[in-house]
Amino acid sequence: xxxxxxxxxxxxxxxxxxxxxxxxxxxxxxxxxxxxxxFDEMEVDELLFLDIGAGREGRTIDxxxxxxxxxxxxxxxxxxxxxxxxxxxGRLYTLGAEKVVLNTxxxxxxxxxxxxxxxxxxxxxxxSIDVKADVGRPYVYVDGGRRRTAADPLxxxxxxxxxxxxxxxxxxxxxxxxxxxxxxxxxxxVASAVSIPVICCGGAESLEGARAGIRAGASGAAVGSMVVxxxxxxxxxxxxxxxxxxxxxxxxGST
Amino acid sequence: xxxxxxxVDYGIGNVSSIRNMFQRLGVLAEISSDPKVxxxxxxxxxxxxxxxxxxxxxxxxxxxxxxxxxxAVEKKRPLLGICLGMQLLFEGSEEGSExxxxxxxxxxxxxxxxxxxxxxxMGWNEITLTETATLFRARKDDAFGELTRPLxxxxxxxxxxxxxxxxxxxxxATHGVTFAAAVERGNVYGAQFHPEKSHKYGMLCLKNFxxxxxx
Numbered sequence: 001x002x003x004x005x006x007x008x009x010x011x012x013x014x015x016x017x018x019x020x021x022x023x024x025x026x027x028x029x030x031x032x033x034x035x036x037x038x039f040d041e042m043e044v045d046e047l048l049f050l051d052i053g054a055g056r057e058g059r060t061i062d063x064x065x066x067x068x069x070x071x072x073x074x075x076x077x078x079x080x081x082x083x084x085x086x087x088x089x090g091r092l093y094t095l096g097a098e099k100v101v102l103n104t105x106x107x108x109x110x111x112x113x114x115x116x117x118x119x120x121x122x123x124x125x126x127x128s129i130d131v132k133a134d135v136g137r138p139y140v141y142v143d144g145g146r147r148r149t150a151a152d153p154l155x156x157x158x159x160x161x162x163x164x165x166x167x168x169x170x171x172x173x174x175x176x177x178x179x180x181x182x183x184x185x186x187x188x189x190v191a192s193a194v195s196i197p198v199i200c201c202g203g204a205e206s207l208e209g210a211r212a213g214i215r216a217g218a219s220g221a222a223v224g225s226m227v228v229x230x231x232x233x234x235x236x237x238x239x240x241x242x243x244x245x246x247x248x249x250x251x252x253g254s255t
Numbered sequence: 256x257x258x259x260x261x262x263v264d265y266g267i268g269n270v271s272s273i274r275n276m277f278q279r280l281g282v283l284a285e286i287s288s289d290p291k292v293x294x295x296x297x298x299x300x301x302x303x304x305x306x307x308x309x310x311x312x313x314x315x316x317x318x319x320x321x322x323x324x325x326x327a328v329e330k331k332r333p334l335l336g337i338c339l340g341m342q343l344l345f346e347g348s349e350e351g352s353e354x355x356x357x358x359x360x361x362x363x364x365x366x367x368x369x370x371x372x373x374x375x376x377m378g379w380n381e382i383t384l385t386e387t388a389t390l391f392r393a394r395k396d397d398a399f400g401e402l403t404r405p406l407x408x409x410x411x412x413x414x415x416x417x418x419x420x421x422x423x424x425x426x427x428a429t430h431g432v433t434f435a436a437a438v439e440r441g442n443v444y445g446a447q448f449h450p451e452k453s454h455k456y457g458m459l460c461l462k463n464f465x466x467x468x469x470x
Contacts, residue, residue: 002376002377002378002379002380002430003378003379003380005378005379040454043454043455045378045379070271070272070275071275073272074275074276074279074451074452074453074454074457074458075409075452075453075454076409076449076452093269094269094271095271096269096271096272096275098411098452121304121305123375123377123411197373197377219373243407
């Protein structure tokens with residue numbers, strides 16, 4: 001049986017690996033290539049790279065960096081950041097990415113999700129949904145958390161699933177980098193409303209915390225700070241549970 | 256000059272990941288769609304992601320069917336099909352109407368619908384080797400002897416192979432049904448999973464494959 005996945009979500013900015021808190025204050029955590037080698041040695045389930053600089057200030061996808069990443073990645077990986085067109089998606093798959101993550105482009109142009117699913121198969125199209133509460137109500141944000149949309153996360157998740165997304169990356173901006181645990185209520189609402197896998201993201205503090213996301217219905221748990229920092233004083237240390245530990249924590253589920 | 260490993264490029268699937276892993280293992284692997292290059296290879300890898308009929312027609316339009324068949328049947332050289340590439344070794348698929356290469360007897364079937372079972376079967380799953388398996392088995396004398404958990408591989412597929420001869424099955428996995436995760440028949444090998452995306456577990460298969468010889 002398939003086991004739920006524990007997925008390091010790594011943020012790129014100008015070719016370096018960074019980590020944010022509530023999508024702000026990126027601090028340097030290391031070199032992407034070295035980090036991938038360490039994660040490969042640790043047998044991680046899957047990696048997710050999000051370039052938080054791409055698509056901003058005229059910067060586009062850093063193809064050279066991604067080629068380097070693909071050469072070292074002996075595990076499935078997804079990429080997001082600045083992706084706007086079918087052609088760019090095709091190039092990413094050819095390079096070796098299993099999945100491409102769409103965020104702003106999926107909101108502004110849902111037809112891109114449908115066309116990509118038709119062309120490349122829905123399993124390779126991930127829509128990322130960034131959620132933040134505003135006066136007590138959750139909204140979908142795009143443009144790296146800088147633009148609030150009118151969309152409700154639940155409605156948007158259903159729309160994206162209908163459009164052909166194969167997976168949703170559901171991130172709580174409020175919890176990002178805070179070690180406060182996932183927004184479990186949000187995960188539960190979204191995962192029960194769609195039939196495609198949901199990956200929860202934002203706030204995981206421990207393997208136990210990651211389990212809470214899985215119990216809430218997520219098929220995978222994305223982790224950031226937890227795998228790049230040691231302890232809450234944020235000393236940089238790349239880490240990942242041992243295979244045995246992971247098997248015992250997650251067991252075999254059917255997702 | 257013969258090439259130790261050639262990866263068949265027929266416009267479907269991700270060939271560079273497979274080459275990257277061979278490269279890491281120190282094995283020279285060439286990506287090619289040139290029948291001459293493929294004909295001179297000691298070992299062939301047939302990759303592939305996508306639809307069965309697209310795979311068949313891409314092989315046909317590039318005139319590669321004859322080269323692959325000659326390699327496996329006449330020269331008896333090692334051939335490894337991966338994912339769709341493995342399915343194409345069989346006679347046909349429920350996914351399409353085209354005939355496969357027919358190097359192995361049997362069909363390709365869709366996962367039967369079952370409540371709570373997600374298709375595609377996507378993610379890490381453990382495989383169980385059959386007694387006769389060779390390619391997917393760690394040996395004591397290699398660097399992969401000490402694997403830390405049961406053999407676990409990354410899968411993405413909606414169809415699985417159903418070999419006519421049960422002795423062709425080299426490993427099984429379970430997703431609703433128990434299916435052939437890997438096959439072996441003489442010099443013809445197939446993996447439903449993606450060794451090139453399965454860390455050292457994948458390296459183990461590709462390393463063993465790079466050491467196979469014509470029968």
